[in-house]
Amino acid sequence: MDAPVRFAKVRVMTARLSHPVRSDARYNREHILEAAREVFATDGLGAPMREVARRAGVGPATLYRHFPTKEALATEAFAEQMQACEVIVREGLADPDPWRGFCTVIERICALHARDRGFTAAFTSNFPRALDFAGSRERSLKAVAKLARKAKRTGRLREDFVVDDLVLVLMANGGIRATTPEGRAAASRRFAAIVIRGFAAH
Incomplete structure (x- = not known):
């Protein structure tokens, strides 16, 4: 041959x-x-x-x-959720009414995190060795800070709001317990509404 x-x-x-x-x-x-x-x-x-x-x-x-x-497993498993977070914040920034955009971001991010305890834990930690995840997280938080500055200029958002407040909100939201996913989602919506009232300037 x-x-x-x-x-x-x-x-x-x-x-x-x-x-x-x-x-x-x-x-x-x-x-x-x-x-x-x-x-x-x-x-x-x-x-x-x-x-x-x-x-x-x-x-x-x-x-x-x-x-x-x-960390490597969680980073890839939560890649879609991280992308969703960035989209939510970008759409909030694009809203011509910054306060409405800010409120929408709070509501939608709380709803996203309520569906997945692991994602909340990953997002609120630094994940120091997961560089892609950390980079996406920082981009989202910087965008929220920019949206908050715009909302403050309208006089609708409290002047003492800082981005770390959002991290605290997500940690608290991640602690919601319910017997069904639907119940957890409903409780998260209620919690988001209470948070927004707390962030509103008086």
């Missing part, structure tokens, strides 16, 4: 073997992320990695091969 023909057959066989491996790895990664979102949503970031592996139906070695640390 000619060498070019032999090498061609080797390449075909290698491609056939590697494709299922790549598919299995992608399948495992997606299941791990889905399981992580479920586990962190109910148990928070304190949930052990082995519980994520168990829920995903993979071994610990497979989990750590894809995500060496819990």
Whole structure:
């Protein structure tokens, strides 16, 4: 058999073997992320990695091969929520009425965090080794600070509001407990309304 023909057959066989491996790895990664979102949503970031592996139906070695640390796993699992936060704040900034935009941001961010305890824990911590997550968090908080300055100029927002107040609100909102997701969402809406009244200038 000619060498070019032999090498061609080797390449075909290698491609056939590697494709299922790549598919299995992608399948495992997606299941791990889905399981992580479920586990962190109910148990928070304190949930052990082995519980994520168990829920995903993979071994610990497979989990750590894809995500060496819990920070790496949480960062990717919550990527969509972080993007949603940035969108919420950008839309609040775009509102021609800064106070209305500010109130909308409070309501929508509280609702987003109420759905996932793990995301709240990740957002309110510094996640020092998760640079992408920390960068997105800082962008969101800086945008809130800009929106707050605009809302203060309208005379509707308290002059003593600082961005750390929002972090405190999210931590408190993350402490809401309810027997159903619907009940937690309703309690979060009520809490957001109380917070907004507290932030309003008198």
